Amino acid sequence: MIERRKTRQIFIGNVAVGGDAPVIIQSMTNTDTADVEATVAQIHRLQEVGCELIRVAVPDLEAARALTEIRAQIDLPLIADIHFDARLAVAAMEHGAQAIRINPGNLGGREKLALVVAAAKQHRVPIRVGVNSGSIEKDLLQEHGYPSPEHPHALIESALRNVALLEEQGFHELKISIKSSDTLTTIAAYRQLAQVSDYPLHIGVTEAGGLIAGTVKSSVALGILLYEGIGDTLRVSLTRDPVEEIKVGYELLRSLRIRERGPELISCPTCGRTKIDLFALAEQVEARLQTMESPLKVAVMGCVVNGPGEAREADIGIAGGHGVGIIFKKGKIFKKVAEEQLLPVFLAELEQLEQENKRSS
Template identity: 75%
Template sequence: MILRRRTRKIRLGNVEIGGDSPISVQSMTNTDTGDVAATVAQIHRLEAAGCEIIRVAVPDLEAAAAIRTIRDSISIPLIADIHFDWRLAVASMENGAHGIRINPGNLGGEEKVELVVTAARRHQIPVRVGVNSGSISRELLKQYGYPTPENSDALIESALQNVRLLEKYGLYDIKISIKSADVLTTINGYTNLSAVTDYPLHLGVTEAGGLIAGTVKSSVALGNLLSKGIGDTFRISLTRDPVEEVRVGFELLRSLKIRERGPELISCPTCGRTRIDLFSLAEKVERYVQTMEKPLKVAVMGCVVNGPGEAREADIGVAGGNGVGIIFKKGKIWKKVAEEDLLDVFMKELAEMEIEHR
């Protein structure tokens, strides 16, 4: 059993972060935030996949103004991601952002930070102090060196220095992230940071890569940290449709037995006995089950000979054959179906099983 590190609790819209709150899964849109229709449509897809917090880029005042309509069109907390311009942070909060992500060191000086903090306190909005290896000041790099797996001091001191600045002006609704593109630096950095602060931590590997590389790097780094009880919320960063980030995020939590959302999908790697397009079948089933909430075990197997037996623990499964497939429940054959109807019939059974388990 994993023992969570105890942190302060903050509230981001209708989601609590830290303390004994569930570890939340986040993502970030890749649409033009000023294009409200496209951004809202993408967030609705992310909500269906289980995304619990969404972040949008705010590069200009048009994007900041769009936050109001976007926020009112979705059901999960909205974070405004700000770089360099303090005015965008204030405008985003005035337009209803539930939270902001900033690097206080690049907002133009302490006076500008004070203005942002004043707005955050007025609107009761939490702030994420986001630091990564590429945004550390020259002074800290000179003092501590560039972050490495053996020495993450520059990352940690950069974050704490910024936190102290926010505290100076009376803000304590804070969470912290210290991201690196290097897996071992990420693990070392967050491990050491968790020992010196009780603020909630947002985990992530920055610039992790595409679906395969990004999933592996993020899973190794975040899996290591989460297994040690470190981390209160996280994003799997992928150069991919952000819905994939959410899918990977919940699978990571499931693999560590931290949280379960929706079915667990079991599928075989295929072999010479496979007589069906299993890759396509498994992908379609996987996309469908991402919209389900009940923690069923669903299997997609390649052959009717061994499939049911190999997936006997599954609540329901499908196995392909030559022109015909079977649907099985708890390892027992339940129905034979023509190959062309197999997917539709199976989806219908999944929908009915979801209703039965409510």
């Protein structure tokens, strides 16, 4: 049983973060924020698969001004990502950002930071203090060296220093992240930070890579941290469509039995007995499952010989053979179907099962 680390609780819009709130999954758009139509469309796609907080880049005033129109068209709490420019942080909050991500130390000094804090207090906007290995102050690098698994101290000290800048101005609605592109450094840094701070933590591996490398690195680091009760929000950073980040995030939480959203897909790796295009079949079933909410267990198996038995715990499953396939429920054959009708019939049965679950819940 995982025992969550107890943290302070903040609210980003209507979403609770920390305390007794569930671990929240978020992502970041990769559109031009000033392109309102494209940004809103991507946010809607992310929300469909379960994204709960969304962050957008604010590189200029045009992007900051676009936040008003974006927020009017979405339901997710909107976070503005700011680098170096205090004016953009203030403008983002004035135009509807419900949280901001900054590195307080690179905004141009205490006076400019004071303007940001004043705006955050006025608009009741929490701040995420975000420190990456590549953004650590030079004096901390000289003192501690570049962050490593054995010595992640520069990351931690940078975060605490920047948190102190905000606390000195009476601001405590904070969340912290300290990311590295190295898996072991990320784990070591968050472990140590969790021992000295009770602010909620956003966890992730920065610049993790593409779908395979990024998924593996993020799953290892975040899985270990979450198993130890560390982490209040997370992002699986992938060089990929951000929708994939949400899918991986939920599968990660599901694997640790922390949270479940929608059906779980069980599928076999294929072998010489497989006589159908199982890869395409599994992908099409998975695409449908992404839009479902019921916690079903769904199996896609390669052969009718072993499929139902190996996936007997599945609520519903499908297996292919020589020109014919079967649909099974709880390990028992429910229906035999011609191969060309297997997928549409299965999806119809899946939809019916989803509706039955909704009516009984």
